[in-house]
Amino acid sequence: MLYSVKMRSSLGGTHGKGGRHISGAERIVSEDLVDETVISMMRRAREHERGCADFIQVKVEEVPDAAVSYCLMLPLYQIDTSEKSEGHRAAEAELIRAGVSPLAARRGIASLEALEDSMRGAIVMDAETGERLDGRGERGVRCSNMDSADTAEYEAKMRGKGLGGDHPREALVLASKVAHGPGTVAELCWSDDPDYVTGYVGSPLHGYGRITVMKDKGDPVGGRVFFVKHGTDVALYEDYMQNQTVLVRLSNET
Template sequence: MNLYSIKMRGSKEHNHISGAESIVSEKDLQNAVSVLIKRALTHSKGKSDFINIKIEEVKKEELKYIDPLYVTTLNTKNKKESYEFLYNNLLKLNINSKNAIYIIDLFKSIKNMRGAVLLDVNNLKRLEKDKLRGIRATYMDFEDSKVDMLDKQYECTDNLNKNEKLLQNTHFIEALCLSSKVCNAPNIIGEMCCSDDKNYTTGYIASKKFGYIRVKHMKDIGEDRGGRIFLYDPTIDSKYTLEDTIKYLENTKVIVKDKVIFK
């Protein structure tokens, strides 16, 4: 059966409200589109007045299969503790102290970008051509598409354990899928993200070096800021160019295997 990539972007008065995507079979296509439209109309940031839906056929031979990053949750007590943890993990990625402080400050300032900042961690130059759009990591989904979870953001059955509940959390599923793809990109050493959803305060830092670490209390309830930074180091493998990295992030079609490992 044919597969299709679906991308949704919703905005209100030209400001980004919501974006989501999935790769689904033809039989699930209609339901997936309906779910994504509902999301654009009921987002915590507001009701979209413009919704763009893009549907493309995906050939199976185009797909690249990768493993998900393993998952850890850090129960920080407040924002100060959370950002100290982020700083220490940037150091683990061999980023010097001065640059790590700059990256944290930049991360705190991001708001209303449709994509991510692509940052050279050595010279601290932003590499995305359009600073509002940013770099958009697209064309990815879990092997067993979780599109049916997109309208069940906060519904979890009481008798599930905490890891099973996480697997029913839309924010987590989408973020793990995206970060697993991003951290497999050439010369990307890690990613930092905080959701712009006012009701979701858990962010993450991710790398193939230490996995996907969920960090609580990245912001306060009600804050609408949020964004992501892709950490780029061109010295890791000189055979890959910046264009190779961007092409992978934006065009390579990736399926993340379903075997999520919690540590």
């Protein structure tokens, strides 16, 4: 039996209402790993780069087998950049290469640059017109309920690429689910962790393009944009992102 384990944490709010977002995490694990996973998430919330959380919420739920779907992991490639402006130019080029219009690509980058604080979810943007479609303001649309199908194999593969740690592991799993969404053209993201300056552009066509510098070190604001095909059913898209449980496989044989 599988279990969904989710954590969210904040600082300065009352019972999680308001305050500054510190950290969030989620895993889908077997029953024997639930306790270990909860402890790891609690430690992460208390020792995070963004601060020590004074509100931590952990939620554990059973996941029925019938609720799980699978997708393949995106192939990974890297674009080396040395400063934020260079990273943004590389991201714009990758978005356009994936099928996003130049106008929408620029609007997506500008939307994240304009954020005063990090969003909990993503902006959903028309990949042709650059119009924001989700209407969720600062909340955005969360991509949730996903993990690797074989954690040990996946983590060994990431370490072999020199990409150990939570950031790359979680980002590639999330990007793989997003890319398989009903209408996804591309995704743009950079982290809200002050010391993690790497971001990415993900797409069904080209995979996960890791861009080494996408923001200034020390900047605590990050976010993501989901670019979707013109005419996408946004309600269906949001339901997939927020509710569909997806396990990411390394290959069709996994």
